[in-house]
Amino acid sequence: MDEIADRYRRRAAAFEDKIAAVRPEQWPNPSPCARWSARDVVRHIVDMHDVMLRPLGLTLSPAPSVDEDPLAAFRAARADVQEILGDPARAGQECDTPGGRMTVEQHIDRVVSDDLPLHGWDLARATAQDDTIDPEDVERGWAALRALPPGLLEQFRTPGAFGPGVEVFGPEVKVEEDASPQDRLLALIGRDPGWKA
Incomplete structure (x- = not known):
């Protein structure tokens, strides 16, 4: 469990740093994801954090929207997922996913955590940042x-x-x-x- 939580924290911190480095005028920039702007990349990641909470009957905590404040929206979503990963009972709960039955922490690890480096590349490319994964x-x-x-x-x-x-x-x-x-x-x-x- 610690390995999954540590991996998520590292990847989320890197993604957060990229969000923080985006200048206001860059949010509408196109991204490598067809039809998505830089802001849409962050919106997708925040939405996927919400999906990770659904097997537990939870939703994201109240926070500014990605349209209002992408950084605050991501930080709040990140805190919600880190709270789950820090709770062995909830992290270890089994759930049904499109990839089969697995624990909540495995679902987080294989979906949103694995998405962070790839969409970090998208955000970096869209906003002229270092795109090294x-x-x-x-x-x-x-x-x-x-x-x-x-x-x-x-x-x-x-x-x-x-x-x-x-x-x-x-x-x-x-x-x-x-x-x-x-x-x-x-x-x-x-x-x-x-x-x-």
């Missing part, structure tokens, strides 16, 4: 994707497979054989590593 997260993400059962990765690429309007990954992007591990990971999930605003 922690090599540990790149290695972990690559191993997890390569270990998916046959056909599941393609299901992730199918719009609507996990609900109306839900699109997890885009089509794989071709990169050079000598591309960096980060670029290969991004390409596998449908991001163009060379994307620029």
Whole structure:
């Protein structure tokens, strides 16, 4: 449990730093996620924190909206999830998820925690920040994707497979054989590593 909580804290802190570095005029900037602005990237992450609480019958605590204050909205959502991870009884509770039955902490680890480095790259690209993903997260993400059962990765690429309007990954992007591990990971999930605003 400590490993999952520590990983989430590290990734959330890095994402929060990126939000804090966004200048007000950059929030409408386009992002590598089609149809999403920089603000929409943060909105998605905050919304996914809410999804992590639902198996426990909880919702996010009252906080400013992402439209009002993206940083405050994320900080509040982060605090809610960290509170769950700090409570062994709630973190260890089993729940049904699109990925199968697992504990709440496993769901957090495999969904919103794994999303933070990737969407951190999106936010960084949209707002001209350092877009380097922690090599540990790149290695972990690559191993997890390569270990998916046959056909599941393609299901992730199918719009609507996990609900109306839900699109997890885009089509794989071709990169050079000598591309960096980060670029290969991004390409596998449908991001163009060379994307620029």
